[in-house]
Amino acid sequence: MTVLRLITRQLMLLFSVALVVFMLMKLSPVDPVDAYLGAAVSRVSPEQKAQIEAAWGLNRPVAEQFFVWAGQLIQGDLGFSTTYRMPVSEVIGQRIGASLALTGLAWLFSGLLGFLLGVIAAALAGGWMDRVIRVVCYVLAGTPAFWLAILAIMVVSVEWGWAPICCSGPIGVPDQQVTLGQRLEHLLLPLSVLTVLGVASIALHTRIKMIEVLQSDYVLLARAQGASLMDIILRHGIRNAALPALTVTMAASGEIFGGSILAEQVFAWPGLGRATVEAGLKGDVPLLLAIALLTTLIVSSMNLLADRLQHIIDPRTRRL
Amino acid sequence: MLTLSNYSLTLHTYAGFLRRVETPRLSELNLTVHPGELVAIIGGSGAGKSLLAHSIMGLLPNNAKQYGQIAFKGHALSGAYPAGVRGRQIALMPQEIGHLDPLAKVGAQIRWAGRRVGLTDVDPAACLAQVGLSKAVADLYPSALSGGMARRVLMALAVLGKPDLLIADEPTVGLDSANREQILQLLRGQAQAQRAALVITHDLSAVLPLADRVVMLDEGRLVGVEHAHAFLEEGEGLQSHHARALWQALPQNGFC
Numbered sequence: 001m002t003v004l005r006l007i008t009r010q011l012m013l014l015f016s017v018a019l020v021v022f023m024l025m026k027l028s029p030v031d032p033v034d035a036y037l038g039a040a041v042s043r044v045s046p047e048q049k050a051q052i053e054a055a056w057g058l059n060r061p062v063a064e065q066f067f068v069w070a071g072q073l074i075q076g077d078l079g080f081s082t083t084y085r086m087p088v089s090e091v092i093g094q095r096i097g098a099s100l101a102l103t104g105l106a107w108l109f110s111g112l113l114g115f116l117l118g119v120i121a122a123a124l125a126g127g128w129m130d131r132v133i134r135v136v137c138y139v140l141a142g143t144p145a146f147w148l149a150i151l152a153i154m155v156v157s158v159e160w161g162w163a164p165i166c167c168s169g170p171i172g173v174p175d176q177q178v179t180l181g182q183r184l185e186h187l188l189l190p191l192s193v194l195t196v197l198g199v200a201s202i203a204l205h206t207r208i209k210m211i212e213v214l215q216s217d218y219v220l221l222a223r224a225q226g227a228s229l230m231d232i233i234l235r236h237g238i239r240n241a242a243l244p245a246l247t248v249t250m251a252a253s254g255e256i257f258g259g260s261i262l263a264e265q266v267f268a269w270p271g272l273g274r275a276t277v278e279a280g281l282k283g284d285v286p287l288l289l290a291i292a293l294l295t296t297l298i299v300s301s302m303n304l305l306a307d308r309l310q311h312i313i314d315p316r317t318r319r320l
Numbered sequence: 321m322l323t324l325s326n327y328s329l330t331l332h333t334y335a336g337f338l339r340r341v342e343t344p345r346l347s348e349l350n351l352t353v354h355p356g357e358l359v360a361i362i363g364g365s366g367a368g369k370s371l372l373a374h375s376i377m378g379l380l381p382n383n384a385k386q387y388g389q390i391a392f393k394g395h396a397l398s399g400a401y402p403a404g405v406r407g408r409q410i411a412l413m414p415q416e417i418g419h420l421d422p423l424a425k426v427g428a429q430i431r432w433a434g435r436r437v438g439l440t441d442v443d444p445a446a447c448l449a450q451v452g453l454s455k456a457v458a459d460l461y462p463s464a465l466s467g468g469m470a471r472r473v474l475m476a477l478a479v480l481g482k483p484d485l486l487i488a489d490e491p492t493v494g495l496d497s498a499n500r501e502q503i504l505q506l507l508r509g510q511a512q513a514q515r516a517a518l519v520i521t522h523d524l525s526a527v528l529p530l531a532d533r534v535v536m537l538d539e540g541r542l543v544g545v546e547h548a549h550a551f552l553e554e555g556e557g558l559q560s561h562h563a564r565a566l567w568q569a570l571p572q573n574g575f576c
Contacts, residue, residue, distance in 0.1 A: 217418040224377050224414075225436040225477070226407025235432055239423045315461035316422060 006304065013300055014293055021292045022066050025285045032058065032283035036082045056082070069286065079286030083278050088290045091275060098168050099271030103260040106191055110198030110256065111249035117199065118206025119241065123233055125211055133203065140200040145193070145259035149266035152193050163189040166268040190267040198256050205248040206241055213240045243313055250306035254299040321516050322353040322376065322485055326388035327398070329368075329375060329540075333383065342385070345371055346540045349388070353485070353518060358511035360527040360548070361520045362566070363537035369520045370415075372537070373487045376518075377412050392485070408437045413478035413488040417470035420462040426473055427458030430480070437481030451476045452502045468495045475503055479510065486510045486517045492526045504530055524551075525570060536562050 033052050034041050053059050057068060072079060078088035121133040157165045164170070164186050169178035213219060213236060222232050257273075264273030272291050279288040311317050329346040346368045353359050363369050374380055376390060378401035390397045392405065421429060427444040434442030445455035451472040462470060471491065478486055488507065492500045508530050510517045519527050524534070528548055536544040544560030551558065551567050558564045567573065 217414065217416060218421040220379060221412065221414055221419040221474075221477075222421075222432075222436075223379055224406060224412040225433050226404075227432075227436050231432075231436070235424070236421050239421065314423065316463045 010297075010300060010304075014296060017292055017296045018070070018289055019066070021289055022069070022285065025283065025288060026062050028280075028283060030281065030283040032056070032082060032285070035282040035284075069289065078290045081279070081284055081287040083282045083284040083287060084275075088286050091287060092272065092290060092294065095270060095272050095275055098269060099260070099264075099273065101187060102190055102194065102264070102269060102271055103256055103273075105187075106194035106198060106260070107249070107253055107256045109191070109195040110252070111202055111245075113195065114199040114202025114249070115206050115242075115245045117203040118245065119210055119233060119237065121203065121207040122210030122214060122241075123229060123237070125207075125214075130207075134207075137200040137203050140197060141204075143197065144262075145197055146262040146266055148197060149190070149193050149263045152189055153266065156189055168270055190263055190269055194256060194259055194263050197259050198252055201252055201255070202245060202248055206245045209241045209244045210237055213237050216240075243310060246309060247306045250302040253302045257295050257299065321355050321357075321393060322351075322518070323391045324349045324351045324388070325391070326350060327375070327390055328387040329371060329380070330385045330387075331381070331383050332385065344540060346375070349542055351535060351542065351545070353516050355484075355514045355516055356512060357532045358507065358517045358519065358530055360524075360531040360534045361518060361537055362522065362524050362527075362534055364522060366539070367537045368540040369522075369537060370489060373412060373489055373518075373520055376485075376487060377406060377410060407433075407483075408481050409483055410485045410487065411478045411481060411483035413474050413486065413491060415471075415474075415489040415493070417462055417465065417467060419474060420465075420470060422462050424461070425458065426460055426462065426465070429473075430458065430477060433477045433480050439481065442480065447476045447480060448473070450479070451506065452499065468499050471495060472499065472503065475506060479506060482515075484515050486515075487520070488517065489520045490522070491519060492521070493523070500526070524566060525572070534563070536560070536566065538562065 033049055033056075036052075037044055050059070057065060060068070069079060078092070080086075081088045081091045084091045117133050117137075121130040124130045153165060157163045168186050169175060169182055173182075214232070216236075219232055219236055222236060227235075260271070261273035261276050263269070264271045265277050268274070272294070275287065276291050278284070279291065327346065327349040328344065330342040330344050332340050332342045335341045349372070351359075361369055361372065371380075375386065376392075376397065378397055380386070386398045388398070392402075392410065395402050395405075397405070420426070424432075426448075430444040430447050431442050434440070434447075444458040448455060448457050453469060453472055453476070457465070457469065457473070462473075465473065471494070475488070475491065478488070486507070491503050491507065495503060507517050507519060511530075511532070519531065521527055528534070528551055531548040534544075534546045534548055534551070535542060536546075543562040544558075546558055546560065546563045549557075551563075558567060
């Protein structure tokens with residue numbers, strides 16, 4: 001029953017997201033055929049343009065277009081990407097690996113690093129270390145992803161020459177020939193930028209929760225038993241602050257996705273974030289819809305998982 | 321064993337934006353607890369009972385300021401708290417279930433408490449048996465305990481390190497007679513040989529049978545120190561007016 005309700009809710013969410021994205025794309029001034037033809041548009045007659053529109057189904061009513069797309073989706077067909085001139089499923093298949101490596105690792109590391117910083121700040125609340133961590137977090141929370149990415153390239157890649165300037169491998173080398181070492185070398189800078197950007201909210205949330213834990217009655221008793229600060233942090237602090245931190249980290253997956261679109265653009269990273277921008281600029285509706293649905297699915301599943309984990313881990317909400 | 325000399329405590333709070341107000345919470349306390357003695361501290365809510373317990377444990381909030389001295393076995397506690405005293409020599413039995421970590425099993429919390437007083441191989445089952453709880457309790461989370469069970473677990477934790485001084489905050493409230501008797505037995509055992517207990521309560525009749533002396537606290541002041549055996553009949557043997565009023569106000573003494 002509960003499972004059925006969850007699935008229904010998930011499907012309704014996906015349908016709403018698809019509908020909104022579709023309508024926004026139809027309202028966009030970008031003409032997909034013009035964008036597809038590019039400079040060649042001057043050599044194409046209006047009749048030929050109309051033929052392309054008919055072939056893509058763009059001459060049909062908007063509502064019909066949407067339901068044709070939805071019908072194909074139910075049959076497992078994501079449609080054809082006019083930007084990359086191949087099926088959408090292939091575009092996603094080629095790029096999801098690079099995206100998961102960057103976004104997934106950034107999400108994981110920012111969760112771990114944010115939690116660690118939050119715990120340290122709370123344990124030393126009011127001290128200089130706490131102040132430094134807090135100021136850094138406030139600054140990071142107000143930093144745009146693209147700006148930090150550009151700054152990182154300017155300073156780390158150009159000035160210091162410590163990291164490659166762009167891409168997921170050396171320029172001119174086919175993807176199959178890029179070694180693991182080269183891949184890691186190219187991943188490091190974008191990964192660091194995205195990780196650092198995700199740290200702020202998790203660190204600040206963990207800090208507040210941890211301070212609350214340290215003022216609790218059970219920590220008072222632990223102190224009365226003669227426990228050291230380290231003992232209290234390890235036994236009571238992490239145990240009680242981990243769950244709220246996990247929830248925030250799961251919820252932050254959406255933010256990291258958003259940041260990754262900009263960071264991939266700046267670093268010319270061949271992932272889904274960059275494909276999103278391309279699809280938007282070229283009016284590539286099937287590709288954009290597919291990426292939007294995939295992102296929605298991942299972010300909403302993360303939040304659902306956080307909610308379920310809360311019930312499984314916390315004995316107060318668990319049925320014994 | 322424990323001596324309070326002219327001990328006062330104020331808490332400062334901010335009134336409005338910047339004006340700092342010092343509120344006296346404990347005033348000019350003089351009290352000595354001798355080895356082998358069980359002293360009961362009686363007072364209503366807000367009398368400063370729990371604050372006194374926290375003062376002795378050295379666990380005061382940051383806005384507290386202390387005057388006078390608390391000494392334990394001749395060493396001052398009110399300044400820098402001596403190492404190895406908290407938990408090992410002076411133990412606290414708090415009142416509420418919230419003093420147990422909600423996310424850790426009872427057994428784990430017993431083992432942690434043991435390690436904190438230097439015992440590496442504590443048997444939770446034996447520890448629980450001491451307070452009349454089955455070993456199955458070790459596998460429960462605090463949320464699954466009743467109020468009475470939680471109080472007995474807190475008692476088991478407090479006596480784990482065989483402290484010289486045990487401070488128990490309302491140890492018998494909400495317990496049925498069998499459980500209460502068990503807790504009182506443990507407190508009696510505590511107040512023997514060279515050890516002592518300080519029992520904080522608002523319930524005079526519960527502690528009279530086992531107390532040696534009764535200390536009355538009202539709005540942070542000591543308003544009377546009596547021998548427990550003086551509380552009988554019409555209370556003629558009582559020294560202070562406050563003690564007589566308290567004794568005569570008990571329902572079994574038919575006074576209102």
